[in-house]
Amino acid sequence: DVQLLESGGDLVQPGGSLRLSCAASGFIFNNYAMSWVRQAPGKGLEWVSGISTSGGSTYYADSVKGRFTISRDSSKNTLYLQMRSLRAEDTAIYYCTNLFSPRSYDGFEIWGQGTMVSVSS
């Protein structure tokens, strides 16, 4: 099956850390730059971070810069998001996707089902 499967979401205290994973299958993971997009409860979509196909270039929203680190492991076809110094406002469903900019759309866009991160004491 062609899919992205996120994991690692949990309830964590403010100031804590968490690492999200996104396992890709059924397509050539290494051909696509990847992103994390989040959605706070009852709110809209927010792009969080992106990474190039090689992993050599990473990008972050101002809201997470310096606290989150995106990475990828081509041998495991897996995308990661290391989150530190978590705040209540980081509470959201986190989606991984091959959405990115710039890109020339090739007819293939995929999203995972999401993983829930809750930051609360």
Add this chain to the structure above:
Amino acid sequence: DIQMTQSPSSLSASVGDRVTITCQASQDISNYLNWYQQKPGKAPKLLIYDASNLETGVPSRFSGSGSGTDFSFTISSLQPEDIATYYCQNYANLPITFGGGTKVEIK
């Protein structure tokens, strides 16, 4: 960052009605605009890419138009299964930004 202003934030229409949503970018984004549908508990689904191109498998009652800063999305004949929240999205550059969403309900 490019701001995306989407309107209305919600609408209620009857089955068979024509529904239009607009999205305005804070600067010229050419045609680097997508439209998504999101149903409760689900990931967003791409409907329209590059402002006006229908994604494969998406019903032809969905359409998009515009370029530069002003864009629109239309459902030509609203169906019960179209109940969802719709988002525009700019991908002209990073950060990718989304409109605030339009919740579509049946009257």
